[in-house]
Amino acid sequence: MTTNPRSPANRRGPTDPGRRDRLVEATIAVIAERGLDGLTHRAVASAAGVPLGSTTYHLGSRDELLATALRAAAEAYNRRLREFLDGLPADADLAAALADMITHDVGPHRDRTIVEYELYLAALRRPALRPAATAWMSDITALIARRTDPVTARAVTAAIDGLLLESLVADPTPTRADLLPVLRRILP
Amino acid sequence: MTTNPRSPANRRGPTDPGRRDRLVEATIAVIAERGLDGLTHRAVASAAGVPLGSTTYHLGSRDELLATALRAAAEAYNRRLREFLDGLPADADLAAALADMITHDVGPHRDRTIVEYELYLAALRRPALRPAATAWMSDITALIARRTDPVTARAVTAAIDGLLLESLVADPTPTRADLLPVLRRILP
DNA sequence: CGTTCTTGTGTACAGACGTCCACAATGGGC
DNA sequence: GCCCATTGTGGACGTCTGTACACAAGAACG
Structure with missing residues (x-):
């Protein structure tokens, strides 16, 4: 080599x-x-x-490495989420669709999801990265808010985050059937 | 010295x-x-x-350092949460109480909350730590479930996690008034 | 008092790391 | 065809790290 x-x-x-x-x-x-x-x-x-x-x-520097990676990860995630939501029919079952997404994120996509959380958390100690992380999160909420009212969008965004975090560490990994009732509890 | x-x-x-x-x-x-x-x-x-x-x-080793810190942090957090919930009257406004708790966790308690998430996330890459992290999370859900039905408890636990994560990075830090409607959206 | 076990200490080693910098190579402007 | 700004390279330096290990020191016990 x-x-x-x-x-x-x-x-x-x-x-x-x-x-x-x-x-x-x-x-x-x-x-x-x-x-x-x-x-x-x-x-x-x-x-x-x-x-x-x-x-x-x-x-x-290493900080610049992190900053660039964070921005790239946020961009890729949001593009993916946007395409996923745009691909849903207007009368789609949003809770079911999100359960599918989470299942995918903690299954085939597990490694990438872990990276996303590591980068997001890294922003907490690096003021220069906080704007990018904040924008990342608010973009997600805004995307969801196109399908629900604003308060529900915030609740669902937070719940997705929590469910992802919990599902990443749980053994065995929760299934779609485990996640669905929780999402239905929040979504109309 | x-x-x-x-x-x-x-x-x-x-x-x-x-x-x-x-x-x-x-x-x-x-x-x-x-x-x-x-x-x-x-x-x-x-x-x-x-x-x-x-x-x-x-x-x-350094891994043992991390493992011990994770267990100690989980124990301290859960004891604190238990005492907080036990101190509430039976007919307390749970959403308001949780909003207070989150406000505290991202305010005066910010540094410790960050450590908790860093340790929790560290468990994702260290199989030896995953049981402790899983137990940490399920203990929280169990504590909340003493005040709500099980599905709501899971939804609220996930939402608290997501709100904490979002609030830690947001600038300015969200206030109690920002958080309350979201929690009310989930809690009965 | 002496032996033995647990607890505690100081130092040394080998490896990995970020960062820097002198230098090479190329390709576009003239 | 020449020159120079940009892009790319390799190696070196000083620092910090985990870990190991030989040795010290009090305590329990007879």
Whole structure:
């Protein structure tokens, strides 16, 4: 791998458009695999297949690494939620749909969901990240509010968060049937 | 501080009952101050006023440090919640009481609440901690279920979690008046 | 008093880390 | 075709970390 870093196959030239984006993706992949503890410049460089110096060049300090990852994760999550909600028919059973979503988030999507919470929580200790985290959360509420009244939207958003957090740690992982009555208790 | 560690004032003898407990307290204090990133044997030793070797002797590896802190935090939280609920009159306004509690948790109690979430989340990546975290959560639900039906208890527990998480990051911190309508939306 | 067990201490080691910086390489402007 | 700003690289430095381990010291007990 590092025997001949100058081989043509590995050279992308000094202008390698998208390298920064690939570094951001690699950052999230590293967190998913090793957690925030394992997020180091070296791990990101290795995951992205670039030399160590490249990470500090494009993404600077470790805090900048975190900030970029948080913004990328928030954007991806909200886009996904928007598409999911937009894909529902107008008269859809919202509680059932959300139960499906949560089941997916703690099942096939588990690793990514954990990363999302780790990044969100990281914002608590980093004032620079708080605006991004706040916006993330209020975007979710706004998306839900397109289907319910505002107070219900806040209640449902909070409940989804709590259910996700609980379901991530529960063993065995709760099923759709476990979640549905709780969501029905809140949604009209 | 370390100039004369053998001075009588600092010597507590080879049997220093409670030293382990003080190390656990120091562990939580270190997390509160520096976050999980800053949790090191050296920081704990310094906070507890004991030599470095003492931390590894009493609490072993870093994972054991985390596990002990998680159990202590869960126990303290649940005891506090139990006392709070037991102190309410039978016909109390539960939504108002919970709004007060959340306001307190994200206000004067903010630092400790952050530690609680950091420890809870840490359990996601450490199978050994998951039982403690699961029990923590189900204890909360059980306490609330003494005042409501089971499904409502689950919905309220999840909503409290979500509201805490949201309120910790929001700027400015939500007030009791912000939280109350949301809780009333769920509680009878 | 002496032995033995538990508790406590100081230090040393090897590894990993963030960050910095001198230097290389390229490609667009002229 | 040359020059220079931008992009990319590799290695080095100093710091901090977990952990191990040899040794000290009081206590229980005969």
